[in-house]
Amino acid sequence: MPIHSYTSRRELEEHSFHPAVTLLVPVAAIVLQALLPRPFPRFAIFDLPLLITIFFAVSRRSPIAGALTGAAIGLLQDALTAQPIGINGIAKTVIGYTAASIGLQIDVENITTRVLINFGFSLLNSLLLFLINRRLIGLSDFHLSWTHELIRAAANTLLAIPVFLFLDRAKRTE
Amino acid sequence: MESFFVRFKNPLILIAILLAQAVGLAIQVRRPVEPGAFSSKTVSTSTDPHSVSLVRYWASSVVTPFERFFLTIGHNVRFGWSNYIDLRHTRQQNAALQQQIADMRLQQAAIAQDALQGLRLQALLNFQQHYVARTVAAQVIGTSGSDLSRMVYIDKGKEDGLKPDQAVITPDGIVGKLRDVFPHTSQVLLIDDQTSGAGVLLSSTRIRGILRGTSTGRIIINNLTTDSRIKSGETVLTSGGDQVYPRGLPVGTIETIAPDPDHQPYTMIRVRPAANLSQLEEVLIITGTRPDLPLTAKQDLAVGAATAEEQAKAAAAHAAELKAIEDAKSAAQIVADRLPSLHDSNNPDATADPKNSKPDVGPSAVGGRVPRPLPTLHPDRYTSGSTPSAADLTPGAPNPGPSAVPRTTTPSTGDSSEPASTPKPPARKSQTPPATPEPNPNN
Numbered sequence: 001m002p003i004h005s006y007t008s009r010r011e012l013e014e015h016s017f018h019p020a021v022t023l024l025v026p027v028a029a030i031v032l033q034a035l036l037p038r039p040f041p042r043f044a045i046f047d048l049p050l051l052i053t054i055f056f057a058v059s060r061r062s063p064i065a066g067a068l069t070g071a072a073i074g075l076l077q078d079a080l081t082a083q084p085i086g087i088n089g090i091a092k093t094v095i096g097y098t099a100a101s102i103g104l105q106i107d108v109e110n111i112t113t114r115v116l117i118n119f120g121f122s123l124l125n126s127l128l129l130f131l132i133n134r135r136l137i138g139l140s141d142f143h144l145s146w147t148h149e150l151i152r153a154a155a156n157t158l159l160a161i162p163v164f165l166f167l168d169r170a171k172r173t174e
Numbered sequence: 175m176e177s178f179f180v181r182f183k184n185p186l187i188l189i190a191i192l193l194a195q196a197v198g199l200a201i202q203v204r205r206p207v208e209p210g211a212f213s214s215k216t217v218s219t220s221t222d223p224h225s226v227s228l229v230r231y232w233a234s235s236v237v238t239p240f241e242r243f244f245l246t247i248g249h250n251v252r253f254g255w256s257n258y259i260d261l262r263h264t265r266q267q268n269a270a271l272q273q274q275i276a277d278m279r280l281q282q283a284a285i286a287q288d289a290l291q292g293l294r295l296q297a298l299l300n301f302q303q304h305y306v307a308r309t310v311a312a313q314v315i316g317t318s319g320s321d322l323s324r325m326v327y328i329d330k331g332k333e334d335g336l337k338p339d340q341a342v343i344t345p346d347g348i349v350g351k352l353r354d355v356f357p358h359t360s361q362v363l364l365i366d367d368q369t370s371g372a373g374v375l376l377s378s379t380r381i382r383g384i385l386r387g388t389s390t391g392r393i394i395i396n397n398l399t400t401d402s403r404i405k406s407g408e409t410v411l412t413s414g415g416d417q418v419y420p421r422g423l424p425v426g427t428i429e430t431i432a433p434d435p436d437h438q439p440y441t442m443i444r445v446r447p448a449a450n451l452s453q454l455e456e457v458l459i460i461t462g463t464r465p466d467l468p469l470t471a472k473q474d475l476a477v478g479a480a481t482a483e484e485q486a487k488a489a490a491a492h493a494a495e496l497k498a499i500e501d502a503k504s505a506a507q508i509v510a511d512r513l514p515s516l517h518d519s520n521n522p523d524a525t526a527d528p529k530n531s532k533p534d535v536g537p538s539a540v541g542g543r544v545p546r547p548l549p550t551l552h553p554d555r556y557t558s559g560s561t562p563s564a565a566d567l568t569p570g571a572p573n574p575g576p577s578a579v580p581r582t583t584t585p586s587t588g589d590s591s592e593p594a595s596t597p598k599p600p601a602r603k604s605q606t607p608p609a610t611p612e613p614n615p616n617n
Contacts (some may be wrong), residue, residue: 011315024370027236030237030319031223031240031241033316033319033320034237034241034316034318034327035240035241035244035316035317037317037319037321038314038315038317038326038453038454039248041452044317044321045321047320048408048528053544063184063188064183064184064187064188067187068187068191068192071191071195075195075229076236077319077320079229079230079232079233079234080230080233080234080237080318080319081319081320081322081323081325082318082319082323082324082325082353082367082369083320083322084199084202084322085196085202085226085229085230086195086196086199087199087200088320089195090192090196090199091197093188093192093195094188094192097184097188100309103182107358110256118314122542129322132199133389136196136199137199137203138203138205139389140446141368141387141388141389141436142368142389143277143388143390144389145390148390152436158433161361173559
């Protein structure tokens, strides 16, 4: 097992959050995601819960915490849809785990890195949803417009930058 | 062994979480609907296990209070603005709406006649129709938040008499049906969701089909083969065959027709929904149907029929009036045709063409100027103008007798040269015959 020194990068950049933040921010993201598309239908292209999953995963830098956070957010998101519970749960579990694993390796405070990881994970989320619906659920006529998914990834990336900057204030360095 | 778990702790926990969710999915997921195998029981029925419904209820209970809170704030702000501040053009709108009501009453009268006829025919054929009897109005308070699952939440639930699989509509057309119904909220599965379906009927060709939602949010009919009678713009109605939506509700209009690459030889008919599914505010949930018309509809029908009757009477009275005018005009025309003196020599077509004569002109005015009679060749005591006026005669005086000097009358000028001794005849007001029509010689 690798031994981390006091000044190792993981310890220096590993953050924690107040329990209220840990609980309320994902709930707020899900509520906003459910609320805003009613007056603004085009808001449905964004995936705020996905951005929150990525943010908590890369900030905590713990794959297990990232996976659990992703699973909780995804399952809550599924419970509000007509889909079987677990579709978003599985996708966001994988994303939370992967994001936390990547966060161990690279500097996720850099804005360019944030743009790249948000764009990449948004596309990965679409790919995972496609595979789950087609392979696990067996919906043979499930299709995705990949142009639309690219636009969705770009839109999520644009939204992620201010959201991450805002949530940076809630970080507590351990 | 212990070192294995320690070393691969993270991946093992990930696999455990994923496995648990996959098992949960397998429990929930049923076999997907095969294209063309439509029935009300196979398409998107709310058959979640009880535990899953409970999870959805918990999630809904977490989210909907916030949605209600923000909705109430927004509603109050809008109410205050629209009812107390933004009242410009209200009078004009009111006048326009009054006019619209008047127009719609006339339309209602026409439709009522057709409806009554339809009811009579249905009674003759012993046809069982289901009319919308009861509806519950509800407000949309939230969405699923995902464009892969097209669903909205409404603020009415089980305590308002709602049940799963009840149809949800707007005045424009169908919206969807209830999925999970909680005590105070409900989920509405929109017709453009990929798990939605409805039995539909093309309005003009009467071809039946199955409407389905897609993952891209479009609604399509893909169980019909190529048919040249199906055209873009045709209205699509509910057929009533799915036991969810009553028959005859508007669904949308056909947008495009193209071969379905995935299911040959079927065509993919894309339908534009009649209701605006992306911005729903208020909806109606059909909570009951009945075989006969509801009381309010009967009253509307009676009002429409009465209006139609009044319209018919008014139209008959107007037609009779027009006929009377026409008859009067015809009589005057006949008389005018028979009296050559009425023709103006300077304008012979003036009375020859009946269109040139005004309908309101009375018989006394026909012909305009009163012509003078032609001069007699051999005047006698009966000749007009030869008898003096009674006012000029003296009682007891001898009869002057007929004038020996013939008078000359110039009809064209109207001037007459008369002897000074000749008494002037009284001027007659008109020589136009009365307006009573003469018997037709052909009869």
